[in-house]
Amino acid sequence: MMCAGHQSPGLWRHPDDQGYRYTDLDHWTSLARLLDDAGFDALFLADVLGIYDVAGGSRDAAVRAGIQVPLGDPMMPVSAMAAVTSSLGFGVTVSTSYEHPYALARRFTTLDHLTKGRIGWNVVTGYLESAAANLGLGAQLPHDERYAQADEYLEVCSRLWRDSWEDDAVVRDAAGGVYTDPAKVHDVEFHGRWYDVPGPFLCEPSPQRSPVVFQAGASPRGLAFAGRHAEAVFVSGPSAAVVGKSVAALRDAVSDAGRDPASVTVFAQLAPVVAASSAEAAELYASYLDAFSLEGALALFAGWTGLDLSGIDPDEPLRYVESDAGRSALASFTTDDPSREWTVGEVARHLAVGGRGPVAVGSGPEVADAMEAWIDETGADGFNLAYAVTPGTFEQVARFVVPELRRRGRMPATPEPGMLRERLARR
Numbered sequence: 057m058m059c060a061g062h063q064s065p066g067l068w069r070h071p072d073d074q075g076y077r078y079t080d081l082d083h084w085t086s087l088a089r090l091l092d093d094a095g096f097d098a099l100f101l102a103d104v105l106g107i108y109d110v111a112g113g114s115r116d117a118a119v120r121a122g123i124q125v126p127l128g129d130p131m132m133p134v135s136a137m138a139a140v141t142s143s144l145g146f147g148v149t150v151s152t153s154y155e156h157p158y159a160l161a162r163r164f165t166t167l168d169h170l171t172k173g174r175i176g177w178n179v180v181t182g183y184l185e186s187a188a189a190n191l192g193l194g195a196q197l198p199h200d201e202r203y204a205q206a207d208e209y210l211e212v213c214s215r216l217w218r219d220s221w222e223d224d225a226v227v228r229d230a231a232g233g234v235y236t237d238p239a240k241v242h243d244v245e246f247h248g249r250w251y252d253v254p255g256p257f258l259c260e261p262s263p264q265r266s267p268v269v270f271q272a273g274a275s276p277r278g279l280a281f282a283g284r285h286a287e288a289v290f291v292s293g294p295s296a297a298v299v300g301k302s303v304a305a306l307r308d309a310v311s312d313a314g315r316d317p318a319s320v321t322v323f324a325q326l327a328p329v330v331a332a333s334s335a336e337a338a339e340l341y342a343s344y345l346d347a348f349s350l351e352g353a354l355a356l357f358a359g360w361t362g363l364d365l366s367g368i369d370p371d372e373p374l375r376y377v378e379s380d381a382g383r384s385a386l387a388s389f390t391t392d393d394p395s396r397e398w399t400v401g402e403v404a405r406h407l408a409v410g411g412r413g414p415v416a417v418g419s420g421p422e423v424a425d426a427m428e429a430w431i432d433e434t435g436a437d438g439f440n441l442a443y444a445v446t447p448g449t450f451e452q453v454a455r456f457v458v459p460e461l462r463r464r465g466r467m468p469a470t471p472e473p474g475m476l477r478e479r480l481a482r483r
Contacts, residue, residue: 057102058128063411064327064444065356066349068122073445078128081136087447088137091144094454095462095471097479098145098176099137100270100290100440101130105154106187108359111351111366115186118359121352131163138171145476147176147270147288152209153202154182154191158253161213164267165259173263173475178270179285181206184359203277208248210269210285215244217266220257236260268476274302274384282320283309288480290440292325292412293388294398296433299324299413301392302384303435321480324436326427327410329417329444330452341409341417344444348408356407360385370401388412410442420456424464427457 060075061068068075077083091099107125108118119125134146146167150160167175181202182188188196197205225240244255271286273279282289283306291302303324307317329344331337354366363386365374374389374397389398389412398406409415416426427439443449461467472479 057124058130058133059124059126060122061352062102062124063356063407063442064344064348064409065121065123065352065407067344067347067409067444069349070344070347070445072448074448075446081133084133084137085140087450088141088144090447090450090454092141092471094450094458095467096144097438098147098174098476100147100178101134101149102178103127103130103149103151104184104187105151105182106184106190108184108355109186110358110362110364111355112364117351117355117366121349121355123352123355123359131167134167134175135170138174143174143471143473143479145174145176145268145479146171147178147268149178149180151180151182151187152206153193153197154187157209157212157251158216158257161216162258164213165217165257165262168262168264168267169259173477175264176268176270176288176476178272178290179206179210179281180272183362199275200277203273203281205250206281207284208250211248212244212246212251212253214266215246216253216255216257217261220244220255221259221261223261226260264475264477268480272384274305274387278384279305279309280313282306283311283313283315286310286320287477288321288323290323290325291434291436292384292440293392294406294412294414295393295396296414296430297395298388298392299430299436300434302388307435321438322436323438323440324430324434325411325413325442326430326439327413327415327442327444328423328427328449328453328457329409329415330420330423330456332419332456334418334422337417337419337422341415344409348405350404353404353407356411357385357403365400365404368400370399370404372400374398374400374403385412409444413442420460423453423457424460424466427461428464428466 058078107115108123109115111117130148220242222240226236241256246253268287269285270288271282272290289306291299293299303322310317310320329337329341331340358364389403416423
């Protein structure tokens with residue numbers, strides 16, 4: 057996320073954190089080089105278009121604690137990062153609720169050209185009322201209706217990417233004076249409930265033709281959407297039981313859509329805290345907890361779920377309630393695991409490092425053990441690594457964990473070339 061802190065509330069205060077450099081392009085190109093050299097498949101960039109203003113009925117807590125604000129546009133640094141890397145992919149979050157698909161399709165095609173086929177799109181429908189208000193919508197559409205709109209949005213984009221320009225439309229025939237053969241550029245004539253797009257598309261086909269489609273919704277409607285469209289899915293939860301349930305539900309949704317469940321790559325969220333020894337890692341983790349902001353955690357959770365816990369007794373058990381915000385965040389601490397009852401205070405403290413997922417603390421071999429166990433227990437294919445501090449968390453993983461995973465045959469010995477879709481297919 058292009059901000060000072062993503063999902064570790066208050067850790068911008070930690071002396072090792074450089075998240076405040078998010079406005080410096082060198083920060084992003086240095087991080088991209090680090091990840092590329094270490095063999096990471098992709099850098100995931102989350103995004104929102106509103107301020108978290110549910111906690112206490114105000115934006116003040118989020119603004120004060122630096123909870124995903126101030127916030128820049130994550131698309132902007134991608135081309136610069138691509139220019140200094142050779143194999144790292146880039147997954148960028150963009151909502152289907154706030155702009156027209158014709159314009160967004162062009163931006164992703166442009167990035168696919170500039171990255172030489174290393175771009176992905178994390179498709180979200182949005183969940184913040186503040187975003188809807190500032191973009192002239194008045195209020196968010198109801199949860200399931202947002203997904204209905206997103207289905208049509210994806211269809212528009214797919215038609216533009218797939219059907220408008222033939223592979224050999226651009227001929228660059230200098231002698232004949234023909235740059236593009238008009239007979240090979242077609243209208244798409246899309247007319248739906250939400251969008252009317254006659255076409256043609258503006259862009260010639262890019263290396264992948266379309267970005268890799270990522271998705272993270274875990275509600276029944278979100279799972280059905282992923283089953284139809286997603287090539288890779290992010291899942292998150294505080295325990296292997298919760299994540300395993302999400303992975304199984306996703307595979308079922310893919311199968312129900314008539315697709316091969318194994319064709320979708322599943323990334324589980326994990327926050328690694330790793331050092332040369334167990335003792336050093338434990339000390340590092342303790343220093344992160346010292347910087348944690350309780351106010352920030354409650355603001356973050358309230359923004360995700362629409363549930364204001366700021367005035368609730370910390371010992372009060374958390375309960376599931378329906379809302380038009382993000383439903384999976386609340387479900388992962390309530391209905392997804394009936395065997396565990398979380399209190400409000402426990403949830404807030406769990407969010408201290410890396411958000412909703414688990415934290416793995418230890419030496420390189422110990423964290424690698426935890427990662428292997430998590431894959432075996434959940435059925436996920438890989439990890440979306442959340443950070444405590446940046447770039448420190450990624451430097452620790454590159455130094456201590458990557459060599460261990462390579463030694464065990466869990467990662468390629470050297471970074472794999474190719475476009476992002478090809479690399480994920482090899483998993």
